[in-house]
Amino acid sequence: MEQLLHHLKNLGFTDMEAKVMVELAKNGDSSGYEVSKRTGASRSNVYAALQRLAGQGFLHTGEGEPVRYSMLPVEELTRIISGRLQESLETVERAMPRPGSETPFHNMEGDKEVLASLARELGRAKYEIVVDVWREEAALVCDQLEEAEQRGVRVLWACDSGEAALGQWLPRGAFQADAVPAGRKFSFVVDRRWCMLGMRGDRGPTQAVVTEHPVMTELLLNQFAQDVVLYEMENDMGAELSSRYGWRYETIIGKYVSGGPRNV
Structure with missing residues (x-):
């Protein structure tokens, strides 16, 4: 578990986001209150992490009240992360200033x-x-x-x-x-x-x-x-x-x- 959290943080997720993702992957469709209760984290921190992850397309959100969240299939999750990382790497390679070429x-x-x-x-x-x-x-x-x-x-x-x-x-x-x-x-x-x-x-x-x-x-x-x-x-x-x-x-x-x- 610790190793998984470590690698998620290496990919740019915060500690709270990583814990929320693992919790949803284990238990499936859940409300923010349920995630907060199982992780022992404050509701405000959990809800903030859920909203960030949903906004970035890493979670499914259900309709109704309370809103329920679920993880993307792991293959889809890694494909999205891989694509964004590749785009960032290509941008860095293309745009990073090189000696003798300031513009x-x-x-x-x-x-x-x-x-x-x-x-x-x-x-x-x-x-x-x-x-x-x-x-x-x-x-x-x-x-x-x-x-x-x-x-x-x-x-x-x-x-x-x-x-x-x-x-x-x-x-x-x-x-x-x-x-x-x-x-x-x-x-x-x-x-x-x-x-x-x-x-x-x-x-x-x-x-x-x-x-x-x-x-x-x-x-x-x-x-x-x-x-x-x-x-x-x-x-x-x-x-x-x-x-x-x-x-x-x-x-x-x-x-x-x-x-x-x-x-x-």
Whole structure:
């Protein structure tokens, strides 16, 4: 018994949580009062441990009064613990600073990992979040951004519909002229310190780069500012711009991007 309690505590459970888990595993479905009586611990401590364990998904809770608790099957319990430990180990390996790399760039792949990292950072935002996404990705983070605004965080949005002015004139190089984009780009800058740049779509896995490097943060903020300024100019001077430079400013773009029109 002592050895089991010792290993449960090694996995991060408190002494009281470990005792409660073992007690429920031995006796099955029980109320907090029953657990308190059998362990000899105070009701307040037992109830606090039960609520923490239930909140973390390690216990089943029944309906009715008094609430009754029961342990997960041991195979399910160890699977959950193993998965969380593995996730923590991978995060430590990826994020731990290394000599000579004070502001590393982290590569992420898969919806689960990318969205989990983004959710953590949005939840930590204190001052400002700058968002440049497509509508599909905007729907995934809308609730978290609303929560940030309720905390007093300034949230700035830009929603991309794939109609960027440069889009159709960018040279494809070795790619086929009819190549289909691999996905939808997205970027986030939190408190002008942390940023994520990535791509998501149906033709491949979600991928992203995360960093606190000031150069990347500055590039993303500049891109956001440029998009907002162009949007405001189009709304204010759209007819004049089209008359002078052509639809979507072909004359200007053609000067600087190979493959674009030279004369309009």
